[in-house]
Amino acid sequence: MSSIHQELVNIVGEDYASNRREELFTYSKDLGTSQPLWPEYVVAPKTTDELQAVVRLANETKTPIVPLGGGMTLAGLALPQQGGVIIDLKRMDKILEVNEQGRYMVVEAGISHGKITSYLKKNHPNLMHSEPGAPPAATVGGNLAIHGQGDLAHPYGFNTDMVNGLEVVLPTGDIARFGSCAVGSGWYTMHPLPDIGLFLGWNGATGIITKVSLKLYPCKKFRENNMFVVENEEFVPDVLFEISHLGMAEDLIATSSEIPPMMNRLHYISIINTGDSEEELEFKRHMTFDVQLAKYIRNGVGGIVSLYDERSRPQVSKSADWKKGGGFEYVGAIVPVSFYPECYRRGSEISGRHFIPYTVLGRVIGSCHSMMFSWSYAFNRADDATVKHARDALHETDELVMELNGTIWKPAIFGQKLMLERMDPGALRLMKEVKKILDPNGIMNPGNWEVD
Amino acid sequence: MYELKFDPDLCMACDTQDCLVKCQHMDIDQEAARTEILKLAGGEDSFVLRDCVTCYACEEYCPNGNHPFYLIVKMQEELGMFPLPDPLVKSGVQVGIPFRGEPVIDEMEGTALNMGVFSPLLGRVAGSKLFEGLPIISHDSRKMFHYFCQLMYLHYGKTSVINERLDGIIQTLAAHGAKEIVHFHDECYGTYTSYAPAFGIEVPFKSIHLFEFLYNRLLELKDEIRPLGYKVVYQRPCSSRLSSDKHPFVAKIFDLISVEYMDREYKDENAMCCGATILGQKKEGSRVYCAEIQKKNIDDMKKAGGQICVFNCPACMQTLGMPVSKAGIMPLFMSDLCRLAIGEKVG
Ligand SMILES: Cc1cc2nc3c(=O)[nH]c(=O)nc-3n(C[C@H](O)[C@H](O)[C@H](O)COP(=O)(O)OP(=O)(O)OC[C@H]3O[C@@H](n4cnc5c(N)ncnc54)[C@H](O)[C@@H]3O)c2cc1C
């Protein structure tokens, strides 16, 4: 038994620390195309105290640590690039407070989005948070560490824009809090204190998020998916712009895919409208279809596919699992909404070159301030040639995003390098300094957002 | 290519012009009706092509079996006046393309049940005494589009798509070797017994309407029938207009299982379309019109005192099932109602 393993056992107990190969095997894998990378240990703390002790141990022994939530990014971001300890945070999943009137909740960061959704549905049915389209096991901490977006992205932006307060364990093992909670006055706002938030979007390379105050929003009684379709991709940005002008849709997503054939070379726009009554919903349908989109219908270039389609949450993406063998990975980019047509055309060309049925999706973030555009590539896990095609397609897509002047979202290591190459030198220097100051021993998820 | 058999002489001699006079969605007097139908028969434009909501009903209204609806659809295509916006037409046409491999042709004799494109509903028939002993065609939802009767494209102004694809579908069905085929959906029944002959397309098997089959089967199981005693209303689908000779089986089944078939405005010949296809039509106001007729229809069901709304067509069920149940009426497929009547549980 190695001494680090023993120390870990001492901190969390025997059941929650392991260096056994069969257990490490699971943690060496990623759902996407990444090659397996093995940790030496895995540990699953239950409390912040335990987590602090683990981080201190790692810092003293200069052992790399990789925080892990649901492990759902698909981009290999929680794989140990340099071995070390994987810290599985899923046991830190308590709901600490729900403030109905202040519309926020404080949670431990290892909690899954699925748990939050079902808890709110049961106990606070008039409140909701922004749930990503990921499988429900995705955690709050992991999602914030990559600037995720959920089903309230259209009205309220990135999930990281919906944070009212944060607690972080720093690479030294110390704790820091941000927002009103930092001055002991509750978890109700992130502002107006000086901005020293250096943890969101960092893939855990600057610290481990342990507590989060999440903004909650009104949850209407009824939620329906209204589907609109156009053939000409050039219309998509305007359709989205017209709908977002109303400021009513809860979620706004455009998709196109080669399979099933009914979606091939067509663009389906899913408009999630909600209401507390049929009258409220009908008003929204009226404004959306009889007013904003009427010109498309009248001219025969856009059509209502379906209305009244009741939509329960969470809405998990099932896209792109069209090759036998059930694997897929996607490149996501944050781009202006106006990029949709070009992203679609170029993406479907890449797919074609790699014999993968194309699947693209664009989710509106804010009032058409930007869009998360994704290109998904399916592969058969048991067929190396298809995995290679998918991997090559992903790299080509990363390069495409750069060529289009987009911003890669949750880039894999390859994409991070492309982004860093183009980074403003001032920002690059600052990133390097921040990392050096916070993590002088370079133990935090090494390889991620690393400035040479 | 197949040609519609439509006889303008029948219209000349016709003394009702019921096809258009009875139309629920247009207000046309007999004289205008005669003018417009003859215009269409002569290949000319008519406002009917724009105002038709494609409810199929005129196929039934015509007392002379002259296929006025097929003529309307044919002319919509010929004059490029599609009722739906282009992307909906494209998506509809693409829906029917099989993409999950070739069907497995298991050989059968005698009578078989064809699920068509509704193999996902197989659970509703599998294991029921009603269908005992019937081999099933199209039981694999991945392959179901190989059995898609294509008639849906009448809503799209696309007889060309039907005519292009139907032969292949018929061959696939026929390859199973069954001499008689019971069609789960009466749109399939309408395809092989009304549309195909109207266009001179040969069908090498005999088709049996689901309701006729259910009625005869219930007669065989008569001793097991428990009178249900519900008050029921019926949502008659558009495709039933292609087999109006089979519509009386609705009342006969209800009678046999002792449910009360409630009188209401939108009953039998005056049935109201579920609205599914009207929703997306490009004619101004279609969405609102669709909502209006759906409301009228459901209000009518409530007024009639229906406890159960019986559906024949899965598309009607998908469109109206939820609002019907929100109105306090239980939506149920006819086959499920019959299963209840012989004491089977339905999920
Ligand atoms: C089908 C599918 C659909 C998806 N749809 C969406 C979507 O709609 N929106 C969206 O945002 N994402 C989506 N994703 C991507 C991803 O699954 C989610 O963003 C998910 O929330 C990531 O959380 P996780 O817990 O799985 O993170 P992980 O994969 O465990 O971790 C992500 C990164 O954060 C680090 N990390 C984990 N926990 C912490 C912590 N507490 N503190 C600091 N760093 C940490 C990890 O080291 C890693 O670098 C989707 C994924 C799939 C498979």
Ligand code: SF4
């Ligand atoms: S189609 Fe039928 S009802 Fe209409 S005019 Fe001709 S014969 Fe008469």
Ligand code: SF4
């Ligand atoms: S199909 Fe219906 S709407 Fe069209 S003309 Fe015939 S009856 Fe009227």
